Amino acid sequence: TFAAVSVDPVARVKFAESIVEMINEYDLDGVDIDWEYPNDYDEMKAFVLMMKEIYTRVKANNPKHIVTCAILLGAIDRFTLRESGQYMDYINMMSYEMHSHVKTTHHVALYPSSKGGTIFAVSTSVSSIMNNKIPASKIIVGAGFFGRQYLNSKGIGTTADYQESAPSYATIRREYLDKQTNTLKRYWDDECKVPYIYDSETGLFITYDDPQSIGCKVDYVVSKKLGGLMCWQTGQDNVRQRQSSPPVRSLPRGHARGFEGLDFRRREHHHQRFRHSHGCMGPGLPLRHQR
Numbered sequence: 001t002f003a004a005v006s007v008d009p010v011a012r013v014k015f016a017e018s019i020v021e022m023i024n025e026y027d028l029d030g031v032d033i034d035w036e037y038p039n040d041y042d043e044m045k046a047f048v049l050m051m052k053e054i055y056t057r058v059k060a061n062n063p064k065h066i067v068t069c070a071i072l073l074g075a076i077d078r079f080t081l082r083e084s085g086q087y088m089d090y091i092n093m094m095s096y097e098m099h100s101h102v103k104t105t106h107h108v109a110l111y112p113s114s115k116g117g118t119i120f121a122v123s124t125s126v127s128s129i130m131n132n133k134i135p136a137s138k139i140i141v142g143a144g145f146f147g148r149q150y151l152n153s154k155g156i157g158t159t160a161d162y163q164e165s166a167p168s169y170a171t172i173r174r175e176y177l178d179k180q181t182n183t184l185k186r187y188w189d190d191e192c193k194v195p196y197i198y199d200s201e202t203g204l205f206i207t208y209d210d211p212q213s214i215g216c217k218v219d220y221v222v223s224k225k226l227g228g229l230m231c232w233q234t235g236q237d238n239v240r241q242r243q244s245s246p247p248v249r250s251l252p253r254g255h256a257r258g259f260e261g262l263d264f265r266r267r268e269h270h271h272q273r274f275r276h277s278h279g280c281m282g283p284g285l286p287l288r289h290q291r
Contacts, residue, residue: 096144116157
C-alpha cells in the first residue's frame with residue numbers, strides 16, 4: 001500500500017525506481033499517483049518524501065516526463081500541498097462524487113448551492129488548492145462520465161435514500177434522457193451549472209455531467225487560466241450511440257475546445273492535445289511524447 005511504502009525509505013526508493021522502469025518499458029508520459037489520502041500526520045509527512053523521491057527520479061530519467069497526483073477534494077489538507085506541490089507537474093482534481101449519502105446533492109457541481117445541494121464544488125475546491133500556494137496552471141479540473149442517484153427525494157437539498165449504483169452517461173442517456181415522461185424530466189441547476197434528472201412521482205434523482213455542464217467547466221478553466229480538464233472515465237461515454245450526444249462528442253462547437261485543446265492553439269497556451277491521466281482524458285499532454 002502507499003502507506004507502507006511511503007514511511008519506509010528503502011521502499012520509497014524501490015517504488016520510485018520501479019516507476020521509472022515502467023515508464024521506460026512502456027514508453028509512457030509519466031506517472032499519476034492516486035493515493036486516496038494519507039490518514040494521519042506521519043503518513044502526510046511520508047507522502048511528501050515519497051513524492052520527492054518519485055519526482056526526482058522521474059525527472060532525472062527524462063525531464064519531459066511528468067508526475068501528477070489525483071486529489072480527493074474532501075481531503076485536500078491531507079496532501080500537504082504547500083510542501084508536496086513542488087513535486088507535482090499537475091494536480092488532478094477528482095471533482096466528482098462530491099455528494100452526500102444522506103441528502104439530495106450534486107456530485108459534479110461547478111459552484112456551491114444556496115439550497116443545500118452541494119457538499120463540495122469545483123470553484124471552492126480550486127480556491128482551497130490555490131490557498132496552498134499551488135499555481136493555477138497546475139490544476140486540472142475533473143469531469144464525471146457517470147452519475148449518482150437517490151430514491152425518495154423531494155428535490156435538491158432534501159433527505160433521500162442514496163443508491164450505491166453509479167450509472168454511466170451511456171446508461172443515463174439510454175434509460176432516462178431518451179425516455180422522459182410527464183414526471184421524469186431533465187432539469188438544469190443554473191446556480192451550480194449542472195443538470196439533474198428528477199421523477200416527481202417516484203422521487204428518483206440522478207446527478208451527472210453532460211455536454212452543457214462540461215462546457216461550463218471548460219469556460220471556467222479558461223477564465224481562471226487553469227491547467228486543463230480531465231475526466232473519469234472514457235469507458236462510460238456514449239460510445240455506441242455516437243449520434244446521441246455523449247459528453248465529449250456532442251460538445252457545442254464553442255465548447256469543443258474543452259476536449260480538443262481548450263482553444264489553447266489560438267490562445268498560444270501550452271496545452272494543445274489530449275492527455276490520459278488517472279485513467280482519464282483531458283487536454284494537456286500527448287499520448288506519447290514527440291521526441
